[in-house]
Structures are given as C-alpha cells and as structure tokens.
Amino acid sequence: MDKFFGKIDKAIFWSSAIICLIFVLIASTNPEAVSKVFGVLFSFFIDNLGWTYLLAVSGFVIFCLFLAFSKYGNIKLAKDDEKPEFSTAAWFAMLFAAGMGVGLVFWGVAEPIYHFAGAPLSESNTASAASEAMRYTFFHWGLHAWAIYGVVALGLAYFQFRKGLPGLISSCFSPILGEEGIKGPIGKSIDTFTVVMALFGVATSLGLGAMQVTTGMNIMFSTPNTSTISIVFVAIVTTLFTISAVTGINRGIKWLSYINMVAFAILMLVVLFLGPTRYILNFFTESLGQYIQNIVWMSFFVDAQGAVAEHTGYGWVGAWTVFYWAWWITWTPFVGSFIARISKGRTIREFIVGILVAPSLLCFIWFSIIGGTAIHMERFGAGGIAEATFADVTSAIFAMFNNLPATELLSLMAMFVVTIFFITSADSATLVVSMMTSGGDLEPKSGSRVFWGAIAGSIASMLILTGGLSSVQTIAFALAFPFTIIMVFIMYTLTKSLALEEASLNKLENSRSNTAKTHNM
Secondary structure: HHHHHOOOOOOOOOHHHHHHHHHHHHHHHHHHHHHHHHHHHHHHHHOOOHHHHHHHHHHHHHOOOOOHHOOOOOHHHHHOOOOOOOOOOHHHHHHHHOOOOOOHHOOOOHHHHHHHHHHOOOOOOOOOHHHHHHHHHHHHHHHHHHHHHHHHHHHHHHHHHOOOOOOOOOHHHHHHHHHHOOOOOOHHHHHHHHHHHHHHHHHHHHHHHHHHHHHHHHHHHOOOOOHHHHHHHHHHHHHHHHHHHHOOOOHHHHHHEEEEEHHHHHHHHHHHHHHHHHHHHHHHHHHHHHHHHHHHHHHHOOOOHHHHHHHHHHOOOHHHHHHHHHHHHHHHHHHHHHHHOOOOOOOOOHHHHHHHHHHHHHHHHHHHHHHHHHHHHHOOOOOOOHHHHOHHHHHHHHHHHHOOOHHHHHHHHHHHHHHHHHHHHHHHHHHHHHHOOOOOOOOHHHHHHHHHHHHHHHHHHHHHHHHOOOHHHHHHHHHHHHHHHHHHHHHHHHHHHHHHHHHHHHHHHHHHHHHHHHHOO
C-alpha cells in the first residue's frame, strides 16, 4: 500500500476517499433522488444566503488590495534569500490555465448572450442590454474571482514557504490553534473537508467541459449528444490528465499550460480578425470603463426590492452573481493550493498584483472577442445564437462559429482548447489533493495522483448523471458556504501572523540600533 500511495495522512486520505465514494455509489444507484435533494439545496441557498457571499467576496477583494499596498507588501512568500521557482511567463500560464480553465470556453458566448437576450436591468436585445451584458460578464470573471483564489493561495504560500509548515489549509490556522493543534481533530477535519471540496470543485469543471465537447462532437460528427457519451469522454480525459499528473509539475502541467495559452491565443486572434474587429476593440474599451465605474455598486447589489427578479422572472442575482462567487469558492481549495505551490519566492505585492490584474485583463479580452462577436451577430447579423443558447447552453459557442468562415476549424480549435483546459485543471487538482493527503508533500507519489484522478473523474460522471449544470450549481452552493467561513479565518490568521512578524523585525532592528549606539559610545 505504501509503495503505491507513498507517504499519506491516513485520517485525511481515507476519510476523504470514503465520503467521495459514498456520493458516487448513491448517485449511480439513485440519481433521481440525488437530483431532488440538489433542487432543495439550490433553492435554500439562493433564497436565504446570497447576501453572505456578496459581503464575503467583497471583503476578499478589499483584503487583497489592502495587503498589496500595505507595509507587508515587500514580505516574501519564502525565506528572504529564496528566488521564484518559475519564470513570470510560466507562472502566468499555469495560474491562468488552472484558475479559469474550461469555464472560459463554456461561458465565452453563453453568458454575454444570456445577459443580452435576457437583460436583468435593461430592455433585452438593445444597445443598453449589450453594455450591461459585457459589464456583468467582466464583473463575474474579474477581480472578485481572482481575489477569492488570492486569499487562500496567499495564506498557504505564506505559512508553507515562509513559516515552514505543511502545505495544508489547517496550517493557516496555526496562529490560533498552535502547531500541535493543527495536527489534532480540528485540523484534520478542516483538511478532510478541503480535500472533498477540491475534488467536487474540479469535478464541476470536468462535467461542464465534457458536456460542451459532447455537443461539439454531435454538431460536427453527428455522435449522440447523451450523458453516456459525456461520461465516456470524462473517462478518456481522466486517463490523459492522470498520465500528465504522474509526469510532475515541471513537465506535464508546465508544458500543457504553455500549449494551452498558445492555442487559446490563436483562437482569440482568429475570431478577432474574422469577426467585427473594430466593434470588438471599441466594445472592450467601453466595457472596461463601465466595469471600473460600476464595480462597487455591482459588488453589493442583491436585488433586495425584487425588481430584477420581477423583470426576468427568476432570481437573477442568485442564479448568476451568487452562483459565480460560490463556484469560485468551490474551486479555491485546489486552485489556491496550486497557485501557492507555483508562487514560492514572490513578494506579497508582486503576488497580488500579478494574480488580480493580468488574468482579469486576459479574461476581459477573451469575453470581448468571443462574447462581443456573438452580441454583434445578434444585433446586426443573422442572429439565432440566443435561441440556440437558451435551448442548450453547451451549444452557444458553436452557434456563433456557424456565422463565421472556417466554422469547422474554429469548432475543432474550441474543443481542443476545452480538452487541454480540462487536462490542466484536473492535472493541477490531482497534484494538490495528493499533496493534501500526503501531509503537504510537494512531490507526492504517482499512485496517489492516479487514485485521486479516478475519484475526480467518477464524481464528474455522477454530476452529469444527476442533472448536469443544475448539479454543478448546487454542489457549488452547498460546499462554498462553510469554506467561506474558513476563508474569513484565514484572513484573520494571516493578518495576525504578518503583524507579529513585522513587530518582531522592528524589535530586532531596534535592538541592533541600540547595540550599535552603545558600541559607538
């Protein structure tokens, strides 16, 4: 057993595995019952707890900005003499591929078109609806999403690389639990929950990607667009990302991330020049300004008066903004851990500016090109994209490609990008989960990665079987709420530890200064 899995923390490893396997067993034997439970949970979180997500995530943004421009900004996420392990280009490529992944392609056309054709505040299918659609899309994929990742990644990197503690979420609680306390029942419970959440988080992405590729294959090759085909695709790609994970971070993940960024950039540039180029550039510039102008209002808007719900016919804020915040939080255990792993040696200021600004801008450019082209087609061209999106959200990007030259080539490129995003996200997740279940080992055994890769693939298959997108949304809400509380504590413990370190350094400097004065006298 030890030869296959390597060094493991048995309490965390087996507790996490049993919880996940129980879900897979129940979902596979009674998917209808699981789907009903998901429906009840979804309604509860939408109706009662949406405001907590908005307040918490706004707090995460403020916290990150505070640290970046505070006196703590120059503190390294490593020992003072250690340098970054990866180049800036490699760092950006890996954190972007792991941080957004499949969701960018899945929602690239779908979200802007949803907001345009079913505008929450404006009259649908108008110029104001187009502006509103892109502004909210920027909001959902911008600073707030990356600040969520930043809080956990910063805490993990600081306590792991500067304080020498294991790369576990429980290590972030050392200022209040003590180094022995994080090894006890509370610490083990935190880490077990984090592992389970990381697996479900990546499984939601795998499920979305599989459904979209299945739709693309149906459109291009007339293969059946069924859950069975999606599950077969999950099985194939699970094998591929497990092989990649076994090769290690310096080969598999690093080079796949480079390939991913190149393919992603090529797809963007092709659509930019085949589509309405001038419109896209103007739309990006205008939307960026509107996003900056309205970010505070959007951050706290919960539709307390019910005006948006009345206008759209459903709880729009809960189904979109609150869902996104919950989804990003669900991804945070594995994305935050992975970003921490690749950020050793960077200062807090460099880390926060890098993680908030560059990936957000790249997301904005992607949505302006892909979503902007789709909105232009709906307003001034042949249309039909909104109708296709509302009928099947996975078909949105393919419906847009139908109105461009080289339709088949673009569709193949999109499926390739989804697949590589799929592999890099899952690859990162299996590495992180293996680290978490091996006591924070930075190079866990291959057998552990294979095991957790199979678990992640199984969960993704069950989410497809029990309701697809609605299951993804429900899992996000159910798991994100308790982890939000954990993140609030991480902000407190990180601030406390930074303040103690600063006080200790000041005391040391004063002592040296006094010694020098005494010596000179």
